Amino acid sequence: MGTSVAPGPAASGKQDGGYPFVPSLSLDTLWFQVAGTICNLKCTHCFISCSPTNHSHGMLTLEDVRGRLSEAARLGVREYYFTGGEPFLNPEMMPIIEETLGQGPVSVLTNGLLLTPEKCRELKRLSDRSDYSLDIRISIDGYAEQVNDPIRGAGTYRRILDGIRNLADAGLNPVVTVTEACGEAASAEGRARFLEWMRQIGLKKPRLKILSLFRIGAEEHRLRAYESWESLRGRRLTEEEAEKLQCSSCRMVTSRGVYVCPILIDEPRARMGDSLAETLRPFELASSSCFTCHEYGVTCRT
């Protein structure tokens, strides 16, 4: 464990002229593409182009999740993340959260549109019943309609705000997630303004996460695609760098198998196998998105 490097052809080094391999150090974080690529929004920066009609990855059932949880127990997984698409479109989402909270801490990444007062109260009950933390992460792309709505869709700013308030009223303190599609988010001043805005809307202990953009999926057409220099080709990965990359300690479960990380589920080569155990091996960082994680220290974890 620790900083030891998994066996492999080029575990922490590089192959001549090729890309570095990230070792599999442990499986701490297990992601679930619980709503597949199905979403009630069609955000212009979505790196996997989720939409109401994108069925490239399907919903996971409670039974699917259950099977993965027993694999995860054997591997000593520390935490569980649920994303989509929109997780709360999954009709079994509440029992899935309940069952997972019996085994470890849970984070749900949502657009907040389906967070009714009743659902939020139920989430609070699930949270209170567990020894482990339940985090709800809500995405918004600006503290004004004019910034958020062009990205996430007309009228979404108001509806996201309702979701945040419903959670706060129920006694849950969400993590607000903003991508750098909201230009200000990247600066210290923009960050401070976001925190102030969160206090104004009633979050007494504001928690904010800023996410870098991945120039794949819909984002490729919104702003720009990756350029050829944005690549890790020929790079060498130190042990410390490997440890910082989330893919050294996470995997992603979708209806189509187990992928290396939450970002690369549209890349066939990132599908590492059917069982969790068989995917705990080095992975070649050959995607431009790998460059983003490496250069900007991005982690999808909260």
Place this chain on the structure above:
Amino acid sequence: MSVGDTVRLAFFGGIYSNAHSLRAAVADVRKWGADGLYALGDFGAFGPHPDRIFPVLLEAGAQPIQGNYEESLSTGATDCHCGYTDPRDNHFAQLSYDYTFEHTSEEWKRWMGTLPRTRRLEVGGRRVLLVHGSPRKINEFLWESTSPVVFLEKLLADARADVLVCTHTGLHWKRELPSGRLVVNAGVLGRPANDGNTNVWYARLTFGRGVEVEFAPVAYDHETLAREMEAERLPPAFIETIRTGWWTTCLEVLPAKERQRGKF
């Protein structure tokens, strides 16, 4: 000394340059009658006059290991490697580290470099492992609400330990595992446990047929500490924590449940 077949061990988590709580805790350990005393690192940080800690620790016969602070200070690192990811957390962590670095003498920095990163004890047939963060990383945070049973079972199995004692998070907790293994986070002597009380905590383990865990609250002259911090011009936010018992900084790293319990 040991009573019957039992062995009593005391564990101090981060001391954070709080000589006042350290002296009070040492006196408490003596009164309890411990067979051994262990200090799990992070002797400096946050508080004033870091050099005042070491003589008290050594005089008390404490067996120290390195925390991330000792590792950083002894290697001349430019930051504490606390493991924060949020800019506000990092800002306050840097103020704390810069002060501690400047006020820790070279002699003690060299001494820190000689300390082990972990210790292994064999107590009543149990393999006890002492670490600062986790067995695999000196600065890994083992929080109660994000360290589930299945994760801890593997962590201890991989580390070949029956009992793990750690600190680093600032909050004390314990978890008995279905296998019979035990994890104890000893909490810290350096600052209160974010519960609105000014006292701090350490852990007492009594090894007999089983292992009994007790968290001991330590009241101390926190007002004198606060005044010393003011005289050293340490951040008012740090001083507020000493006086109120509520954390004001390094909050973003807290998991949802732990954050919920605090005031900020």
